[in-house]
Amino acid sequence: MFSLEGLTNSLQQWLNAHFSSTWVLVIESLLVILLAITLFAILGLVLVLMERKVAAHMQIRLGPNRVGPMGMFQTTADTLKLIMKEGLTPDGADKFLFNLAPFVVMIVAMLLLAPIPFAQNFQIWDINIGVLFVSAVSSISVIGILMAGWASNNKYSLLGAMRSGAQIVSYELSAGLSIITIVVLTGSLQLSDIVSSQQNGWWIFKGHIPAFIAFVIFIIAVTAETNRAPFDMAEAESELTAGFHTEYSGMKFALFFLAEYINIFIVCAIGATLFLGGWMPLHIGNLEGFNHIMDYIPSSVWFFGKVFFLIFLIMWFRWTFPRLRIDQLLNLEWKYLLPISMLNLLLVTIMAIMGWHF
Amino acid sequence: MFIKEYISDIYHAVKSLLTGMKTTGGYFIRPGEIITQQYPENRADLNLSERFRGEVVMIHDENNEHACTGCTACELACPNATIKIITKFDVSPDGKKKKALDTFVYHLELCTMCNLCVEACPTDAIKMAQNFEHSVYDRSKLTKKLNQPGSKIREGVE
Numbered sequence: 166m167f168s169l170e171g172l173t174n175s176l177q178q179w180l181n182a183h184f185s186s187t188w189v190l191v192i193e194s195l196l197v198i199l200l201a202i203t204l205f206a207i208l209g210l211v212l213v214l215m216e217r218k219v220a221a222h223m224q225i226r227l228g229p230n231r232v233g234p235m236g237m238f239q240t241t242a243d244t245l246k247l248i249m250k251e252g253l254t255p256d257g258a259d260k261f262l263f264n265l266a267p268f269v270v271m272i273v274a275m276l277l278l279a280p281i282p283f284a285q286n287f288q289i290w291d292i293n294i295g296v297l298f299v300s301a302v303s304s305i306s307v308i309g310i311l312m313a314g315w316a317s318n319n320k321y322s323l324l325g326a327m328r329s330g331a332q333i334v335s336y337e338l339s340a341g342l343s344i345i346t347i348v349v350l351t352g353s354l355q356l357s358d359i360v361s362s363q364q365n366g367w368w369i370f371k372g373h374i375p376a377f378i379a380f381v382i383f384i385i386a387v388t389a390e391t392n393r394a395p396f397d398m399a400e401a402e403s404e405l406t407a408g409f410h411t412e413y414s415g416m417k418f419a420l421f422f423l424a425e426y427i428n429i430f431i432v433c434a435i436g437a438t439l440f441l442g443g444w445m446p447l448h449i450g451n452l453e454g455f456n457h458i459m460d461y462i463p464s465s466v467w468f469f470g471k472v473f474f475l476i477f478l479i480m481w482f483r484w485t486f487p488r489l490r491i492d493q494l495l496n497l498e499w500k501y502l503l504p505i506s507m508l509n510l511l512l513v514t515i516m517a518i519m520g521w522h523f
Numbered sequence: 524m525f526i527k528e529y530i531s532d533i534y535h536a537v538k539s540l541l542t543g544m545k546t547t548g549g550y551f552i553r554p555g556e557i558i559t560q561q562y563p564e565n566r567a568d569l570n571l572s573e574r575f576r577g578e579v580v581m582i583h584d585e586n587n588e589h590a591c592t593g594c595t596a597c598e599l600a601c602p603n604a605t606i607k608i609i610t611k612f613d614v615s616p617d618g619k620k621k622k623a624l625d626t627f628v629y630h631l632e633l634c635t636m637c638n639l640c641v642e643a644c645p646t647d648a649i650k651m652a653q654n655f656e657h658s659v660y661d662r663s664k665l666t667k668k669l670n671q672p673g674s675k676i677r678e679g680v681e
Contacts, residue, residue, distance in 0.1 A: 223551050225556055226557065227561075230561075481544060481551075482544060484547060485540075485546075485547045501533065505533075
């Protein structure tokens, strides 16, 4: 049976047999870097195409369908176009920060890739505070956005960046609280532990209604954190032209664009790991035959299936819901999501102490 | 009371958002409803709306006769001087002079397809056609003469 674990193990053995331990580490690090960058490039192309196709079908259109079969090379063509374009830096801009900002946003997205378990025993870095690492590092991305907005020397950029700051700082609270509900149930911050605790059922089922409420709040909060519609205050095409990346062009713009989609992938991967069992196959109670069939599907397929399901969900409501105004956005967080998630956390804590979950 | 209102707010918000998601989700799983037309491929069987307005044409019947009296109502109705009517005087067999249409000049490049000329016409001599492939290499080709050569006014149209 195909598994990524076997692949890495045999590679490790082969490297150990041919090189000294230092070189093994160097080569493995290089391979990880290469894989991460490849994953980023592929994800960028696939997700942008997926977004455009999903959007089109929800609006009774066809979407891109001219470049390649079913329009599959449309995003590749777009990327080539962006590479060819001039990366303009405005005269009045703070040149150093202006050119640094897209890379900060990108590096944050890359760092978040480290603790995610992509498949059984296939993880870059299994630290024991994985959840904390994720929630801590994901808030650095706001610095990149503020940097871009400030350095552009443009009122729209600055307004967009300030909005994005207010938004990310607010929504991190409820995202964090809904992550904590799972930590309370699991009793561990390590992502591999959280996945293995879902061996006999995913937390969204095991945790009854409070876990489901936490899941819904998590999805809403991470949508806001990634600055996507209906919470796209930072970009706000209708009032701020393009918000914090108004002044960016060419490949620097493409990096922001790519980072948005990578961030969606990462938050959906975290959501899938915490609530939907990561790479764990779907097991139903004592149905031995059914569970056995599910075990035959490779764990990486399970993981990516769940992640893409969540991405589809986020795209679905991006193309359905109307945009919120900035005051409505903060109302939603401080008056609704935060109290609800606090109450929900209390419920989950009681549930975990009394052992009411399965 | 406040708590009750708060909860009913949340309930109604969730309900209306789910209704919206049901609509878009329904469109997503029913690709048969897609209304996009793949234009150059379906040129033979284009499905245009009945009210689509492509250009002004003059209706001619099988005897090469039209219903235009040359009254210039359309010319006056046109907001941007797209139509220019040139009239002449026909002499009837009994020696009476009568005003008639000589040339109906139509500047397609100025036309906004507003339909006001068609509505102004007292004899229904012109109508909007559905042809929209107007691109030409020379601007002068867009100035058209709508009455066909040798055509004349139909008997009985005043």
